[in-house]
Amino acid sequence: MMYKTILWDFDGTLAYTGKDVWNSLQYAAKKCGGELPETFSSEDSNLGKSVKEVFDQIVPPPESEKYEEFESLVRVHYRMFNGYQHTEFYPGIRELLLKTREKGILHYIVTMKPKEALERILLKKNWEKLFDGWISPNSFPGREKSKSEMISYVMKCSGMKKSQYVYVGDTWSDIKAAHENKIHCIGVTYGDGDTKKLCAYTPEHCAHNVSEILNILRKGV
Structure with a gap:
């Protein structure tokens, strides 16, 4: 070689x-009062999008001021609480x-x-x-x-x-x-x-x- x-x-x-990343994103979305549509979160290619682009897909749309909270929730959950089962x-x-x-x-x-x-x-x-x-x-x-x-x-x-x-x-x-x-x-x-x-x-x-x-x-x- x-x-x-x-x-x-x-x-x-x-x-x-992918599935464990989506779990953290969905957790943060629910904490912000909404959820990510299955049609969006079922496509792993969407994981290449920015956190802001993912935030913009939450239904119902949270107030724009919640973006920083969403970003923080994703970061903390994935780094500290995600079990990475998948x-x-x-x-x-x-x-x-x-x-x-x-x-x-x-x-x-x-x-x-x-x-x-x-x-x-x-x-x-x-x-x-x-x-x-x-x-x-x-x-x-x-x-x-x-x-x-x-x-x-x-x-x-x-x-x-x-x-x-x-x-x-x-x-x-x-x-x-x-x-x-x-x-x-x-x-x-x-x-x-x-x-x-x-x-x-x-x-x-x-x-x-x-x-x-x-x-x-x-x-x-």
Whole structure:
């Protein structure tokens, strides 16, 4: 395998998290006196919308002044009270991690998911031992970092050649962040991202399932 370090997006790439995210959004909506329509909350692609766009879908519409309360309720519930009962690895992910770790491949999670939520999930699911590290925007003192900055940070810490890294993600922004750091990217089409936009950013590889990711890793470029 030419890639020695695999950097992973989390939501929509390593794990399906949609139902638990919706649970926190629906909880906050009810606290604000409404609910999210099933036609909206049943589409995981809507998870890519901003919190404000989700807030605007609440029925009956709350007063605009309640937006900050809604945002806070979502954040606190998902990070501290959500049980993550429905968050699971995509089929084949655990096996891929174990097989590649046997060959000395390193695995880091580089995600926009808040540190508190990510670490609670890893501990609850007993997944932390499968990774060599993880990083979130709020893992640093001061301002939060972008995904591109987080990738750069991991690369500086691990010190390998750029050709030995690959980032795996399900959105166009994942491809963009990888290319800003001049490393390869595997775009996965089974997650929550917009496949058309993802492909438009020309990842070096596309994978429709986890078996295809493993095949790409075995062959390199």
